[in-house]
Amino acid sequence: MTVASAYRWMFVRLEPLPLRFWRLALGTVSLLWLLSNLTNWSRDYTPDGMMKLYVSQNPIPAWGILALIPGGSWTLLAAGILVHLFFLAGLYPRVMSLLIWCVHGFLISLNPFSMNSEQYMFLWMFLYGAFIPWAAEKTGQPAHSMAARLFQIHVCLIYLISTFWKIKLDPAWFNGQSVYYVLMHPLWSRVAGQEWVAWAGVAQLFTYSSLVLEGSFAFLVWWRQARPLLVFGLMVFHLSLSMVMQHIGFFSLAMIASLFAWTRTEDFETLVAKIRPRPKSRPKKRRGKKP
Amino acid sequence: MIVKHARRGLSVFLFFAALVMVLTSNLGRLLPAAFSPLVEHVISAAHMAGLTQSYMMFAVVGREGTELEVNATTAAGENKNITDAVFFHGGFFNRNFFDHKAGKLIHNLVFSPPPRETFLDYLCRTERDADGAPYKEVKLVGSGLEFNQISAASKKGLYGDRKISLYLPKTCAGSP
Numbered sequence: 001m002t003v004a005s006a007y008r009w010m011f012v013r014l015e016p017l018p019l020r021f022w023r024l025a026l027g028t029v030s031l032l033w034l035l036s037n038l039t040n041w042s043r044d045y046t047p048d049g050m051m052k053l054y055v056s057q058n059p060i061p062a063w064g065i066l067a068l069i070p071g072g073s074w075t076l077l078a079a080g081i082l083v084h085l086f087f088l089a090g091l092y093p094r095v096m097s098l099l100i101w102c103v104h105g106f107l108i109s110l111n112p113f114s115m116n117s118e119q120y121m122f123l124w125m126f127l128y129g130a131f132i133p134w135a136a137e138k139t140g141q142p143a144h145s146m147a148a149r150l151f152q153i154h155v156c157l158i159y160l161i162s163t164f165w166k167i168k169l170d171p172a173w174f175n176g177q178s179v180y181y182v183l184m185h186p187l188w189s190r191v192a193g194q195e196w197v198a199w200a201g202v203a204q205l206f207t208y209s210s211l212v213l214e215g216s217f218a219f220l221v222w223w224r225q226a227r228p229l230l231v232f233g234l235m236v237f238h239l240s241l242s243m244v245m246q247h248i249g250f251f252s253l254a255m256i257a258s259l260f261a262w263t264r265t266e267d268f269e270t271l272v273a274k275i276r277p278r279p280k281s282r283p284k285k286r287r288g289k290k291p
Numbered sequence: 292m293i294v295k296h297a298r299r300g301l302s303v304f305l306f307f308a309a310l311v312m313v314l315t316s317n318l319g320r321l322l323p324a325a326f327s328p329l330v331e332h333v334i335s336a337a338h339m340a341g342l343t344q345s346y347m348m349f350a351v352v353g354r355e356g357t358e359l360e361v362n363a364t365t366a367a368g369e370n371k372n373i374t375d376a377v378f379f380h381g382g383f384f385n386r387n388f389f390d391h392k393a394g395k396l397i398h399n400l401v402f403s404p405p406p407r408e409t410f411l412d413y414l415c416r417t418e419r420d421a422d423g424a425p426y427k428e429v430k431l432v433g434s435g436l437e438f439n440q441i442s443a444a445s446k447k448g449l450y451g452d453r454k455i456s457l458y459l460p461k462t463c464a465g466s467p
Contacts, residue, residue, distance in 0.1 A: 165347045
């Protein structure tokens with residue numbers, strides 16, 4: 001591989017249709033996450049909420065800034081919803097991406113105790129998003145982006161690093177018991193205590209297959225033939241995770257949205273072709289004279 | 292031409308800077324101690340950029356679960372378990388859409404001291420009994436194993452036993 005080809009590799013070729021789906025997936029998940037905070041908003045992000053005592057003893061600059069904003073965190077919420085809608089509509093998507101990054105960063109600073117992993121996911125996603133040429137979809141022509149390549153590498157690192165720590169830290173990932181403990185955990189699992197979790201082979205099957213799927217992703221996703229299988233396989237994997245586990249739904253959705261970075265036009269065309277009902281073939285006309 | 296080369300140079304620099312930040316913030320603990328001042332600077336820069344992550348999703352799985360009870364004592368001296376009222380709003384939609392942060396908050400309260408006092412203070416201010424009166428006392432009672440405890444226990448082939456690891460009562464100011 002020459003230096004020139006390595007340099008070219010750093011820029012992903014972005015096709016208009018997958019780019020649109022990727023933007024819509026990211027924006028929708030982030031917006032839904034913001035809306036899902038409505039019932040706990042006053043607890044987590046208002047001055048009289050759960051951070052009151054802590055902030056009085058350990059001043060946090062974000063709370064000082066919030067005090068200067070008329071309407072406080074409710075204005076922040078409204079602004080957050082607005083920038084998401086702009087992003088989804090494709091209006092100044094790079095600027096909106098940067099603003100969404102600001103909103104998520106600000107919320108993390110306001111309350112680090114009541115925050116989920118997906119908030120960190122949104123942070124890096126929309127930071128890269130501020131450099132991705134989203135508007136290229138309007139031209140109908142493919143664009144090239146290094147930020148998109150960084151985004152892809154970041155997703156690979158997530159799977160690679162988590163697999164590394166799994167193998168290094170916990171022997172249960174070796175002996176196949178890991179998924180059993182995860183599914184029996186009353187805080188995270190929806191199926192804790194159910195009999196099938198303890199069936200012979202179930203935990204081993206899920207433990208090793210998740211390890212292989214996540215561990216191989218970073219290496220095999222660059223191989224053209226393996227890409228669709230890995231990308232859509234992991235989407236199904238994350239979807240099934242959010243079905244059997246609770247409190248990690250938005251993390252799974254954020255990961256699914258990030259996997260759209262690998263999709264191509266041909267994937268959607270294949271999908272549509274498979275979903276669309278085939279026209280019924282007409283019976284062949286009989287040749288010959290009419291009676 | 293100069294601008295083109297400058298843009299390319301900047302692109303390559305940013306590409307590797309981001310990679311270094313992500314890798315250092317995740318694997319920095321594996322580097323020799325001599326690098327620790329440098330690692331600290333890189334991590335703080337990565338944190339500003341939103342690239343500090345600890346990608347350890349279920350790397351160490353809990354063997355005994357994480358449980359938290361929020362108990363409250365009314366003015367009449369009656370004890371109540373108000374865990375569900377505090378964390379869950381009831382119903383399928385709330386449980387699956389609006390209450391998605393409850394799990395991590397419970398985890399943080401069980402394993403990390405800083406949020407406990409401020410959360411108890413919040414409960415004293417906001418939670419009310421059936422008569423609408425503030426509680427006299429609220430307390431957090433939790434159990435669970437720390438990650439390092441699990442790791443140490445699993446090396447020995449033992450999974451430890453469940454024990455109360457958190458018992459934190461707080462008398463509410465202004466209670467009758």
